[in-house]
Amino acid sequence: MSADPTRFTAVDETADLMERRGEPNLIYLELAVTGRFDVDRLRAAVRTAFAAHPATRSHRAPTPPWRTRSRWQLTAWPATDPLTVRTGPSLDSLDSLDLAAERRAILDTPLDLRDAPLLRLRLLTGAPGGDRLLLVAHHAGFDGMGFVGVLLAICAAYNATPQPPCAAPAPSGTPHAVPAAPGRVSGGPAHPWAPVPGAALPLPLPVAASGGAPRAVPAALGPASGAAGVPKGPGPGAGRPVLPVEAVRRPRPGLLPVRPVRVAREPAGGGRSGYAVVPLAFDAERTAALSRAARAAGVTLNDLLLAALALAVVRWNAAHARPTAPLRITMPVNTRDGQTRHDGQGNHSRLTSIGIGADSCAGDPRTLLAAVAARTAEAKAAPAGPQGGPAAVVLGAAWLPRAIRQLLAPGVRFAARALADTTMLSNLGPITALPRSLAGAGDITELWAAAPAPMPRGLSVTALGAGGRLHLMIRHRLEALDASAAAAFTELLAHAVTELSTGAPAPSPALAVPRSPEGPS
Template sequence: MSAPARIPFPVVDEVARHCLQEEEPETVHIEVHLPGHLEPARIRKAFTEALRRHPRILVREAPGPWYRRRYEWEPTDGPDVEVVRFPAPGKDALGDARTRALAQAPPLSASPPVRLDVVAGSGTVLVLTINHTALDGPACLRVLATAAELYGGRDNSPAAPPVRAPGPPQGPADTPSAWSPPARVARGTPERSPGNGLLVAELPLPRRPRGAPYTVNDQLMVTTALTIAHWNREHGAPRRPLRITMPVDDRPRDTTMPIGNGTRLVEVPFAPDELDPAGMPGLLRRTASRTRALKSLPRPQLGHGAALLTAPWAPVGCRAALTRALRRAAAPWTSTTLLSNIGRVPYPLDFGAEAGRAGAVWFSAPARMPRGLTVTTASTAGRLHLALRWSRALLGDGDGDRLRDLFAHYLHTTEATE
């Protein structure tokens, strides 16, 4: 039997591969809280079978000489390594699993580039660690939903997405100029150790009037902008425009969902003068106009420049060096932060009668400098689950607490729109 055909790295995967850093691994962390307990043998079997049902996740980086023109994924028939782990229970077990998720990326050389820690306590916490070079959070959540269905025997089909009237493609109206470098998140009290820090919190979902011209995602975007503007004022940073990167994911959520890195990135701009809570109704309307327009415009995942960089005109080693140099040169123009709003988690993540269904789901995205801070949100069981992740070269644990408090405050102000 012939070996499966290799898959050239898509643009997102290749750019990420070029820019890997050992100090700040590119991992995505997903944390699912269940009220009951899982049987180790059954969850291992269910998750392994789920991997097989989504075979695009069963890949490793194919070896090759330095002068090769492309990186390639090599499909495998099954996992190369044991993917599901069961850390020893204890008061520090969840914290240790989170630390591993931020500090230790599953290797690209072994299939699949994911790791699942099953942390037992009063209930069960599933900590899924993803090498972001290969996969994103929504794709792996789809795989986890399949595992839940296989384990518990209950339907884990995705809920229907919200129905919104599509707007015609248009350029963003009333958009601040993009000709000046955006603000950076002001330096707080960084730590000496490298890597990322993480804070997770549960907040009330913001209320939104029926028929409002904006979405919860727009409320979260405004909240993020006001939080950073306030933080920067507290730390004496100069007033500059903010630009917030927003992933847009158009993939279906059912079993046909393409597995990999499937989001495209757009940037939502804010002028310093408009970040005033006193003008909240107008700020929400303008933000909604910008996000709707950006979502409707066709655009490559990382923009047109990335596609040129990843064209196989030279060996990958040469293009990697060029990509890293251009990334350093473009650092002042990198967006202020990233807000990734998963929205309502589309799957019940129901593992059956004994384990139950998810009561909380957190995601976190890499927070490499120069951004140094990412904001990730999802909603489950009528609550908002917020993850703040930061580079320890920029912020410390106390800074994360302050940013959480600011976020909660401004999230509440987005409800006062009358």
């Protein structure tokens, strides 16, 4: 007997009950073009895409407390317009929109599952560099792949063309390359809201955080020997003590499950909370070089990014005198087949956890890459755990009435916070079905995605390929990292990607310790 398509799955139930007040469980996408969207045409395209994807018009029906599963209820068209238009500077106006503030506004406004639609769009139009379309969707209704499928449907409807089929994902163990797009304009005019950092590597490169000034980590890099000391010369690390990885305390093993380390915090002042993002782009030439380096090392590009993220966390924590192990990175795995890779209905991702030893990050880059590749292969080959992670065992249990699961949810959330992985890397792969341009709106120059990063994780990295370019977006909670700290971490991550791709021996990191001591993480 086939499953009732209107019933919540275990993943849907878990995504609903795990959401905490002040931390909306939303997936984020951002699309930039060189020209102007036609608002009426965009509204019509959204309506067409919504008709093709029922999840966009769904909401949670009233659920009696004794029922074991919530149910989705469809509406012909949501009562609330999903598209908001924000107008920026015009030729006779000096007013401007703040992209960082617009991002925060859409990321920090929750979507109520009781009300359709479960997807919201915000068009930022009028800036000289071109328009931007910001989108969020509730994670209970979509995963990252499915959300991208909805965006592709909107683009196809805008261009009045059938949506092209999506290429099948690379098989496990195959190097993940982002194909170049010959003749494609890989970049566009600098956008006044957010210049894309990282387009020109090798490093050092300035990385600008949303709403914050660039912060140069490379100037604080210490000697390759890793000895503790004080960085010399100008830069933000000058005159401050630094610590090598070996000098950092590490948790002792015990009988109980060991809590993974947290990314060392540099929170925003004044008790500020909420989400912010930092984009990092590698141009087509650099992306092709990364893919070649991964193939030469016998690993996938995803393995290289996992290793770079681990290296960045270890170096960041070492500089802050925080533990560097045990380090675990959540890696979602798409369980769709090749024909439904971007199916926009429901959640079809299995969460795996990749453990990476801090000792691996202190040696030869090839050793680290080999260790990460072995762990990802083990994770993909291991029997599938519960969809939605361990929390789904309770919150997604089909035999428990919803009222009981609601009572258990605070305890499950507490346990999940204690044992949550250090960070997350979500790799959506190359978006080959993305058109090169939109009719009358110009070339598509940027596409970004960002997975949620609830506390205590506080940081996630989402990767995708668009137009032959690798785009990484770092999403962070301001309670974990302020804008300046997030920019510094992003630059550290960019250095790690470059270092691993070149195969140069990885020196023991030595970064500047903040002036003010950090509180408990």
